[in-house]
Each structure stands twice: as C-alpha cells, then as structure tokens.
Amino acid sequence: MDRRLFALDHNFPEPVLAVFAEFLPFVELVPIRSIDPAWTDLDVRHNCHHTVRDRAQVWNLRVAQKNHDEVGVYLTKIAERNNTSVAELLSRNRLAGGRLGRDR
16 A cells, blocks of 8 residues: 655644654655645634534645545545454554553
8 A cells, every 4th residue: 555645734743743653654644844844834724613623533625615524434435445344443553542642
C-alpha cells in the first residue's frame, strides 16, 4: 500500500506526530510549515463553525464549504479494502491504555 501524505495544521504538536508515525506506517503526517512556511498563513478558519468538539471528524479541504465527513464512512472503506470488519480493524489497531499519554 502506498503511503499517503497529510498536511496538518501548523499548530499541531510535533511530539504527537512522532507517536502517530510509529503506529501509522501507511501515512506521512507533516506540519504544514515543513512543506512550505508560507502556507501557515492560509485561512481555514471557516471550518471552525462546523467543528463538533466531542466527536472525531475528517475534513477534506476544498473550495466549497461543507460539513465534516463521518469517521465511520472512512473506517468502513478501509475495512472493506482490507477484507475485514470495522470492529476487527479497531481491535487490531487499538492502543493500550495510556499509550498516548505524556511521559511521567
């Protein structure tokens, strides 16, 4: 499977990206500033009023403004491509409690 590149908000914490890289080998997550520092000035604030704080969301940034995509839609597509179920996909990729917690 080819690795997919995702550019993340310039305020996204790099230590979190480093942890994601360890567990998500099929994607490359990079802060937008490392692609081109000028891109940190892009205005994507219009998405903020669509954001729902208590649920996972996928944003496909396009010219047209629209609501977020349900995460389940993407999980179903990934599971189907891998001939498995969403439950099995989540079970195989679940991190042990505290795995993303801060070092103490």
